């Protein structure tokens with residue numbers, strides 16, 4: 001997906017969170033929105049009780065997956081959006097009833113549903129007068145009985161529909177970075193995902209998102225938040241760079257400030273300037289000089305500390 005396509009993708013508002021149209025990657029099931037499924041609780045508690053419990057500890061956007069149309073009264077009264085679960089995707093009566101509430105709808109792809117069938121459900125919601133639709137890739141059933149996310153299909157759904165897309169990661173953050181790189185506007189985590197899973201997804205969304213997505217902030221607050229994400233990616237790369245520069249100091253015949261290679265430094269600045277034309281070589285040179293000198297100081301300190309340790313061990 002081109003970055004322009006990602007920017008042009010229409011936005012859907014779920015409570016105070018906005019998904020799509022160059023907004024930051026939303027983590028649903030994390031800090032941007034929570035969700036609760038009435039499916040697992042069916043028969044044990046009422047929809048009101050379950051939604052009430054979810055609301056009790058959370059004032060932000062709340063999505064609810066109904067078990068059946070009977071739940072929709074409670075959902076309409078207390079939720080900010082509705083999830084049409086993968087197993088329910090082709091229940092047209094339920095989809096119709098959900099769309100008519102008027103809340104944003106997240107349509108999960110059924111495990112065996114084709115792209116056409118999935119997009120048809122979104123159009124079906126729109127035909128009911130509800131165009132606030134987000135598509136959520138929830139995986140296909142594999143021959144081994146598990147499910148596997150189809151990120152190519154997710155990307156295609158985004159391009160074909162112009163709607164925001166989510167990747168349903170369940171409780172495994174392993175594909176979070178891949179999903180963001182494939183153009184996900186949001187990541188859907190299991191309602192009971194662990195704090196570690198949520199943090200790993202958030203980290204992937206921040207760092208990978210900063211590299212592959214173009215954002216379109218229109219307020220100081222939003223632009224500063226976008227800068228914070230770029231800085232998070234920069235810091236991650238700076239930390240990695242310090243380690244690699246340290247490796248060179250240990251491997252080359254003369255390391256540290258004594259072995260400084262200004263020709264190599266000029267060449268790397270020139271190469272970087274091609275990717276950072278707004279800064280250009282002249283402005284980039286002092287920036288990289290500071291980065292390189294900081295790296296050399298860290299490398300010298302580490303080599304010194306290692307020498308002390310080995311002489312102490314005798």
Ligand SMILES: C=C(O[C@@H]1C=C(C(=O)O)C=C[C@H]1O)C(=O)O
Pocket residue numbers: 244245246248249252259260261262264265268291292295
């Ligand atoms: C890492 C090296 O040592 C020094 C540090 C550099 C860097 O941080 O990129 C570049 C050139 C050298 O002055 C190297 O020689 O490649």
